[in-house]
Each structure stands twice: as C-alpha cells, then as structure tokens.
Amino acid sequence: MLLSDKVFLPTRVQREALKLLKSGAKHILLFGGSRSGKTTILVIVIIFRAIRYAGSRHLICRLRTKDARSSVLHETLVPWLDKIVGNARYKLVVHDNYIKMWNGSEIWIGGLGDKEQVDKILGHEYNTIYFNEVSQISYAAVNVAYSRLAMHVPGCRNLFLYDCNPASPMHWAYKVFIRKIEARTDTPLVKPDLYVSMVLNPADNAGNLAEDYISDILDTMPEKQRARFRDGLWVKADGVVYEKFREEMILPQDRIPEQFDFVTAGQDFGLNITNVKVGWIGNSVYLIADYGAYNMPTRTFNEELTDLGWYRNDKNEADLFPTYCDPAGGERIQEITGGVKANNSVDSGIDYICALMERNRFFVSVKCTGVLQEIADYARDEGNQIVKVNDHYMDAMRYAIFSHVQYGVVCN
Incomplete structure (x- = not known):
C-alpha cells in the first residue's frame, strides 16, 4: 500500500502507526486522546486497501449506526474519498449505508447495536473490519463480527482494525491488547503476536488542531477526563455509578x-x-x-x-x-x-x-x-x-x- 500521494501527509506518529500494518499482526488497535488522528489514519488505510484490491469489501462499524454515519461516514470517509479518488469515482448508496467504488470495491458503514442493521452488515464477508470507538462495543458483538472477516481477494491480507479513547483497565480491549490475555478467561492469548497496539495523543496531531484545543479545552478538563482524552490513559470513567466497588x-x-x-x-x-x-x-x-x-x-x-x-x-x-x-x-x-x-x-x-x-x-x-x-x-x-x-x-x-x-x- 502506497501512501505517498500529496493529499495525505502523515505525521511522524501516524507513520509509526502505519508500520503496524506491516508487522504481521491480525488485530491492530490505535488508542489515545481526543482528536489525535486515530480515525483519520484508519479510514485512509481502508480507502487505500479498497483502491489497491479491486472488488474487495470493508466494514466500518460503531455501536450505533447514526454515530457511524455522522462521525465516520460524513466527517471523515467522504471528505477523504473526495481528496484521494474524487467524487466521480465512487457512489454513496444512502439506503444501505455503503460506498461503491469504480473498481468494484465496497466500504460499508453500520452499527452493531442496531438490530435492523446487524443482519444486513453481518450478512456479508469482508477483507477489513474496523471497529470504531471499540470501548463502546461489547466483546460478544466483536466476537460475532470476527466470523465475517472471510472474503478472499488475491494478495489482500485480511485485517481487524480498532480505535478508542481508553476506558477502564477492566475493559476487554485493555485485557486483550495491553495485558495480552483472553477477555473472558484471563488466560494468556494463544497467539499474542497477532495483537498489537499504539497510543496516539492530541499532542501528536497538534498541527491539525485549533491552536487552543489542547491548552483551553483538554488541559482544563477534570482529572479523569484529562487523563483519558488528553493523555490516552486507561482510567475509570467520571461519574462512575459504583464508585464504592473495590x-x-x-x-x-x-x-x-x-x-x-x-x-x-x-x-x-x-x-x-x-x-x-x-x-x-x-x-x-x-x-x-x-x-x-x-x-x-x-x-x-x-x-x-x-x-x-x-x-x-x-x-x-x-x-x-x-x-x-x-x-x-x-x-x-x-x-x-x-x-x-x-x-x-x-x-x-x-x-x-x-x-x-x-x-x-x-x-x-x-x-x-x-x-x-x-x-x-x-x-x-x-x-x-x-x-x-x-x-x-x-x-x-x-x-x-x-x-x-x-x-x-x-x-x-
């Protein structure tokens, strides 16, 4: 995959993240603070995979379809498609929430928490499945989606991609990617090398942010929110209901x-x-x-x-x-x-x-x-x-x- 086109000039940290795609890992998680460029880099990866492997199919999913449409499809995927391939070379099929590209590749958008969407998006096989903001998605839902990474396109190595603002250290993603243990049994992963992760924080993407975003917004958040959204740390949520649980x-x-x-x-x-x-x-x-x-x-x-x-x-x-x-x-x-x-x-x-x-x-x-x-x-x-x-x-x-x-x- 070549990312040398001038329409996309990755930062140093984003270049490091792209190297994970060549690591041989099957599961790649980018986690970190708010507006750190996690979604952008993974959406662009999917676009270039769709371009390179004609007839391939890719899924981007969140918990809810409406959030996937607003924050991923319209704010990220469509603008970058326009920059990279031009709006004449793809079609947005609004009713079914997918992009049809000129070379036969498809990029589907969906929500794993919406019953009316699940059967539709999980009725296909894919070359890439990208779980956006995976901290909101249950481990059971992710496991069911795993079986759909089964499409065969010559030369295309199938991948699971993930991103999130970190949740608590008890979350399944922390167990799997950081501790390298099974989420349900806490036993060591059978093939830990298949799971890799990297932290991206707002400071790594400062050149693409408003000048005061970090200093006036992130730096002034309450301690736990600051740790999560600025520093990319796995901490308990603010306003946790069972704060007395030890x-x-x-x-x-x-x-x-x-x-x-x-x-x-x-x-x-x-x-x-x-x-x-x-x-x-x-x-x-x-x-x-x-x-x-x-x-x-x-x-x-x-x-x-x-x-x-x-x-x-x-x-x-x-x-x-x-x-x-x-x-x-x-x-x-x-x-x-x-x-x-x-x-x-x-x-x-x-x-x-x-x-x-x-x-x-x-x-x-x-x-x-x-x-x-x-x-x-x-x-x-x-x-x-x-x-x-x-x-x-x-x-x-x-x-x-x-x-x-x-x-x-x-x-x-």
Missing part, C-alpha cells in the same frame, strides 16, 4: 462459598443478551457467574444456559431459582426457565447495591468477566442520566439483586 471485592473461585441460602438470577434482553447468577448468604450477595451472547434468539440462549447446568440451585438441585427478567421483554420472559418480571427501579436498585458495597456485603467471582468489564465504566452523564452503553450485565445484575429484595419470588 478490587478486594473480586474473589478467586476458591473463596466463593459452595452453599448459599438461596440463588437468584437476572436476565437482560436485546442484541446483547445477558444473564447474571447471584448467591445469597444472609444479606450478603455473591455474583457467582455471568453469561452473554450477541444477536441470539432468547430460546437458543436459554438452551445454552440449560446445557451449562445454569438453572439448578447449588443448595438443592430439586428447586429451580427465579430469574428476574427485564419487564420490557414481553413474551421472551416465558422462554427463560424460571423467568419472572424484574423490578426495574433503576435508581433504587443502584442505591441498594451501593449500600451492599459500602457494608462489605457485595462480592464478585473472578469468573464474572462480563460484570467486571462493565462495572468500572458504568456511569452517569453530565445530566445525571445513566449512559446506555455497555450496561447489559449491569442491568441483569440489578434485576437479580433488587428484584429479590422487592419480590422474594421462589420457583419450585
């Missing part, structure tokens, strides 16, 4: 009790379908296990849980425990073994769980990697509203705990 609440499996007074579970529906299982001893709760999938029918998900032996109470295998389900699930609740409607009082449920943490009555098995990946970034925005990103295990956890406190349903 590392000592994470227990190795041999410290999880073998018997409980009773067991409950919480079930969240949607594209990211999740279940969290909770054991109770008195007024203390132990998150025993969690399980999640992406774009899976409820009945199939329930069958997988059944195959795992999920629905039997560890204390008395003759008794089924209640699974408190998202009340918006409707008929899907009937497809969950022991399924009953949950109490969805968000603020009251959060307050109760925070009180458990404060009283040292809340514990999480190290096996609950879904919960642990979300809990440090589960936050409120400036309007004090819960940020509805990567909250699927958090909802299931709240259903399992607070619904029992409110209802105390027992299933026989």
Whole structure:
C-alpha cells in the first residue's frame, strides 16, 4: 500500500502507526486522546486497501449506526474519498449505508447495536473490519463480527482494525491488547503476536488542531477526563455509578462459598443478551457467574444456559431459582426457565447495591468477566442520566439483586 500521494501527509506518529500494518499482526488497535488522528489514519488505510484490491469489501462499524454515519461516514470517509479518488469515482448508496467504488470495491458503514442493521452488515464477508470507538462495543458483538472477516481477494491480507479513547483497565480491549490475555478467561492469548497496539495523543496531531484545543479545552478538563482524552490513559470513567466497588471485592473461585441460602438470577434482553447468577448468604450477595451472547434468539440462549447446568440451585438441585427478567421483554420472559418480571427501579436498585458495597456485603467471582468489564465504566452523564452503553450485565445484575429484595419470588 502506497501512501505517498500529496493529499495525505502523515505525521511522524501516524507513520509509526502505519508500520503496524506491516508487522504481521491480525488485530491492530490505535488508542489515545481526543482528536489525535486515530480515525483519520484508519479510514485512509481502508480507502487505500479498497483502491489497491479491486472488488474487495470493508466494514466500518460503531455501536450505533447514526454515530457511524455522522462521525465516520460524513466527517471523515467522504471528505477523504473526495481528496484521494474524487467524487466521480465512487457512489454513496444512502439506503444501505455503503460506498461503491469504480473498481468494484465496497466500504460499508453500520452499527452493531442496531438490530435492523446487524443482519444486513453481518450478512456479508469482508477483507477489513474496523471497529470504531471499540470501548463502546461489547466483546460478544466483536466476537460475532470476527466470523465475517472471510472474503478472499488475491494478495489482500485480511485485517481487524480498532480505535478508542481508553476506558477502564477492566475493559476487554485493555485485557486483550495491553495485558495480552483472553477477555473472558484471563488466560494468556494463544497467539499474542497477532495483537498489537499504539497510543496516539492530541499532542501528536497538534498541527491539525485549533491552536487552543489542547491548552483551553483538554488541559482544563477534570482529572479523569484529562487523563483519558488528553493523555490516552486507561482510567475509570467520571461519574462512575459504583464508585464504592473495590478490587478486594473480586474473589478467586476458591473463596466463593459452595452453599448459599438461596440463588437468584437476572436476565437482560436485546442484541446483547445477558444473564447474571447471584448467591445469597444472609444479606450478603455473591455474583457467582455471568453469561452473554450477541444477536441470539432468547430460546437458543436459554438452551445454552440449560446445557451449562445454569438453572439448578447449588443448595438443592430439586428447586429451580427465579430469574428476574427485564419487564420490557414481553413474551421472551416465558422462554427463560424460571423467568419472572424484574423490578426495574433503576435508581433504587443502584442505591441498594451501593449500600451492599459500602457494608462489605457485595462480592464478585473472578469468573464474572462480563460484570467486571462493565462495572468500572458504568456511569452517569453530565445530566445525571445513566449512559446506555455497555450496561447489559449491569442491568441483569440489578434485576437479580433488587428484584429479590422487592419480590422474594421462589420457583419450585
């Protein structure tokens, strides 16, 4: 791939990032602060791959389609296409959200959090899949998309590309790319050399920014925001809901009790379908296990849980425990073994769980990697509203705990 055209003059750091494409890695993550040029460099990489390999297909996806269209398609992809190839050599197919180039190559845009888009974008095979702002995308969604990097174009080495403003060190991307461990099991990656990353920060892209962007905006942010958006550090989010959660609440499996007074579970529906299982001893709760999938029918998900032996109470295998389900699930609740409607009082449920943490009555098995990946970034925005990103295990956890406190349903 040649990037010598005068329409694109990469900075020194961007040139270093481009070298990663020649490293032999399959997965390449660019992370760092705001406006550091991460998206620009990866979009341009995709454009040049589409030019060089006629008939190839490439996917750029975010959590939500509307964000992918506004921040990637219209603000980055189309302007750079105009500069590099000219607007007469490609066509934007608006209805289907993809670019058709003169040589038969295609660049698709989509959202992995939008049901109406998922089947469409995952119905194709690709030579490049680029996960934009991957800190917002669940590991389950990324894993499903992995199977679509299967298009064969002679000479084209298929690649996964990622970028993000860093999240907390519990996020799956930090585990995989920085610690080089599996996101769900915390075991070493089988082929760590396939995963490489690089930090790009605003200071590395200062020549393309407004003169006062760093000094008057980034430098004046609160400490955690400054660390994330200026310095590219992996830190807990501002406004984190469970600020009282501490590392000592994470227990190795041999410290999880073998018997409980009773067991409950919480079930969240949607594209990211999740279940969290909770054991109770008195007024203390132990998150025993969690399980999640992406774009899976409820009945199939329930069958997988059944195959795992999920629905039997560890204390008395003759008794089924209640699974408190998202009340918006409707008929899907009937497809969950022991399924009953949950109490969805968000603020009251959060307050109760925070009180458990404060009283040292809340514990999480190290096996609950879904919960642990979300809990440090589960936050409120400036309007004090819960940020509805990567909250699927958090909802299931709240259903399992607070619904029992409110209802105390027992299933026989």
